[in-house]
Amino acid sequence: MTEETEERRADPLTEHVQRISRRVRAFDRRHPLLWDLQCAGFWVTAALVDYAGGGWRTTAPNLDVPGWLVLTLSLGLSVPLFWRRTHPGTVLLAMAPFALANAWTGALLQAALLQLLVVFHIALRLPLRALWWATALTTAPVLVSVARYGEGEWNQQVGSHLTSIVVAVLIGITVRSRHDHTAALEDRARRLEIERDQQAQLAAAAERARIAREMHDIIGHNLSVITGLADGGKYAAAKSPERAAQALDAIATTSRQALDELRRLLDVLRDDGTTHPAELTPQPALTDLDQLLDGVRTAGLPVHTTVEGRPSLPAGRQLTVYRVIQEALTNTLKHAGPNATAEIALSYGDKGAVTVTVTDTGDPGAAAPADGRGLPGMRERTALYGGTLEAGPRPHPERGWRVHLHLPEESPQ
Incomplete structure (x- = not known):
């Protein structure tokens, strides 16, 4: 009972988070360019703040890097993020020269870490074999930086970088697996819905055929009997009024039987929410x-x-x-x-x-x-x-x- 109570208490918050997540994804599907522009604009702004405020000097081994070069590197490592979802491989290739220049000059801008975001999208959208060259492309600047300005153990710096790559890849694969699983569930639900509709249509067609068959048997036979009785009564009217009266009685009896059978059939089909059950009788049998x-003989x-x-x-x-x-x-x-x-x-x-x-x-x-x-x-x-x-x-x-x-x-x- 305690676990169930906790689940009930957590449900409103979970539903609220899921509702917000669905709205964000729906907005992203409707306006993908606006979302990409917002994300890229945020990181471009962060890179420019790092450049303008001189924050990059706190970690750079070379403080003599020209300002115009730092600005160029900041923009080169952040602006391509606008296309990170549509062309992640091309974006990583475009950022590679700036990452190498960043490592070679010793500026070591923090904007170089934005390559991890591109690696995440590569793991999310491209074949997994693309991760090999993506890892090599992002590791090369680290090796250059260690070779020129390395401080401490090189394996620590390279290991730290590879760990970051692994984390980005694992997050991308996890999100990708969830998307694939969700897409598979949606496709299965869609196919089941189509199959359900088809089964309903087949059942409705079979039921229509059964109803048409029953109504044909009821109406066709009784109308044929009534027609025979009417023809016989017409000929008997002039010579034997008693036989004409008998024919009329038989017509009335046959008509009432046909109406009763049709009424029972329509009562079974009716679905108007009334509480009165349909009058059900057994189907005709050999008895x-x-x-x-007798009805056929009466009809002549x-x-x-x-x-x-x-x-x-x-x-x-x-x-x-x-x-x-x-x-x-x-x-x-x-x-x-x-x-x-x-x-x-x-x-x-x-x-x-x-x-x-x-x-x-x-x-x-x-x-x-x-x-x-x-x-x-x-x-x-x-x-x-x-x-x-x-x-x-x-x-x-x-x-x-x-x-x-x-x-x-x-x-x-």
Whole structure:
């Protein structure tokens, strides 16, 4: 608990520092030249103050260096810092002659230490092999100074310089590693976000296809039944008013069933924040086939059914069989003509295997369904269980249309 309390107390300060750091980096990205000018201006000012105030004389072994030369060396070792981030290697090469002149004349200006800042940017931005020649370039003036004006052990002065180089390099590599790690995390987050969006789009497309398939099955079948009933009622109105009234009752019943199914589907899709749960009912199954066939027969299509074996299918396979039969009969109602009949042959096997054949006796040319969601929907449902679906005119001399569905046995898990 104590550590957690300390972390909570430290969080506001840490967040404040991180917020300032983010703002500084954002400002730098927006105005890089302004930031470079500010940094270079600071060090140029410091070098000129050292020159004007004569502070360089406190450490210089040669006090007879001309003032104009000290000014030139001060500017030569500080002004190039403006390009330190964009061209660090070129900047170090530009500073090298001034650093050598600084060591040779004995001025030993403190501005020569600004080369360490350039070495830091080389470690940060250039290939690491560039550090070898950068180290040699910055060490050469130190060796010249030790050879001409050395005081004390030469290895101490060279060692001190190399230690400073190592520190600058380590800081540059550390910052570089952090930048690379952050960039990798940002790239990974960006790719995950793109992948998430793609998965969402695929899921939405699959859901739209499923909804379109369900609505096609519901609306297409029921409207076909209603159309058949309306046509039959129109012919019966003049000769048998009782049969016309029965047709109207059947139309009303079928319409209410279609509305109820659509309402349940739309209730599931609705997401309006209401607390009333959607009314959920099971999807159609083989036990609902009799009701489906009764509606088709009422619409004027005689249907004969043959069943072999005992049905023992999972709910998903039952829905596929139901929808395929529903779509086949709907197409017969739409396209087969007024005198057509239909026959359904169901054969159940072991482990969920089932074969369904739906044939009709209509005109084979007229029975072909137009391009739409019907046949693609049946094939999509069949493909879910590795089955096959054949749909086409019956072979000569038979007339009509044939839909053949086969679902193989369920594969073991």
